[in-house]
């Protein structure tokens with residue numbers, strides 16, 4: 001059986017020197033934020049000593065694709081196929097009766113800020129935010145489970161505030177509860193295996209349980225345990241769980257909050273939540289995800305978009321091999337689609353389909369699969385080598401935008417597509433698709449023995 005906690009990954013990172021212990025005491029107010037952003041690409045950071053707090057804080061855990069591959073026990077090249085397989089073969093969770101996450105139980109009048117070392121991230125944000133909280137809820141109509149992340153701001157005592165986008169399922173569930181004059185039970189799991197975090201981000205339908213995808217990623221059912229004060233189940237191997245209710249009639253003005261483009265935004269009012277119980281492991285580690293324009297925040301969304309989009313594009317256009325949502329594009333707005341010998345016009349078709357399927361995408365570049373779509377240099381090389389501005393460019397002004405797009409006007413944006421592919425027609429290859437190289441057999445022989453030279 002797999003270790004369904006985040007701890008075997010921590011042990012593996014420690015063994016390879018990819019886990020840095022910050023032993024010097026840090027202030028949860030801005031200091032953790034500063035250290036994580038200054039070390040955004042390096043080893044995971046474990047803050048052993050947080051002022052005024054008993055629990056350590058872990059940050060920058062999933063800052064590159066290799067970390068996800070390591071968590072799944074696979075090679076990094078296999079990650080895209082591995083994620084696709086999980087989407088195609090979801091596994092239903094299993095309920096267990098005892099769980100490490102319920103070793104310690106706090107009930108009664110709770111002060112979240114005293115129990116958990118929640119960082120205050122940025123200067124103009126008015127309070128600390130829980131950023132790695134995976135929120136479980138059930139549809140008041142159908143009883144179907146939903147799992148997703150929304151940042152939760154500390155409002156004092158047992159109160160929180162969630163700013164949820166109106167198109168997200170969790171918002172739709174809260175609306176359904178409000179229409180029935182009810183509150184929406186939630187459980188928030190902090191400190192999770194990669195499968196749970198990534199599963200929570202997958203673009204699946206309303207009514208699809210993201211824990212099924214997480215099970216696919218684990219290769220076995222996610223073990224869930226029943227909550228103590230709400231009728232929900234949460235990952236048994238998480239570090240910390242908060243149980244409570246969203247109160248859809250109780251709105252709190254959010255004010256400035258950081259968003260993935262890196263700027264502050266003001267979305268208006270968020271929904272209040274009241275926490276009734278906190279449980280955690282005896283030696284719990286508080287996981288934090290640096291929000292804003294940061295590697296981990298970007299990558300969680302990027303891999304999820306890539307996986308669902310690859311599946312959906314391939315259903316209509318088999319020549320699609322890979323989709324990469326780029327880091328410079330904030331892990332949300334720009335994608336590269338690698339296609340195998342696209343027919344004339346097929347690249348443009350993939351662009352239109354991708355933009356239609358994922359509202360966030362506004363710059364999509366098609367390359368051929370003889371280049372690595374993960375490498376920005378090779379993508380630019382493709383533009384230099386294969387893109388003709390007069391014919392291979394698609395410009396679509398006035399398309400509906402996501403609320404997060406930094407340049408949207410009245411929620412619309414200009415979308416751009418570029419096809420950087422050779423013109424092969426039906427089978428005939430352009431001479432400019434043939435790379436100059438030594439004979440294949442020589443290359444292969446030397447490659448196999450290169451270390452001896």
Ligand SMILES: Cc1cc2nc3c(=O)[nH]c(=O)nc-3n(C[C@H](O)[C@H](O)[C@H](O)COP(=O)(O)O)c2cc1C
Nearest residue numbers: 148149150151163164165168169170200201289300
């Ligand atoms: C670190 C992190 C923080 C996020 N914070 C929020 C948030 O505050 N509000 C929100 O609406 N979505 C947020 N998201 C995005 C949602 O979790 C994501 O779009 C998810 O797929 C929504 O799922 P749902 O439609 O099932 O609710 C965040 C994602 C990550 C990775």
Ligand SMILES: [Mn+2]
Nearest residue numbers: 146147169205
């Ligand atoms: Mn959902």
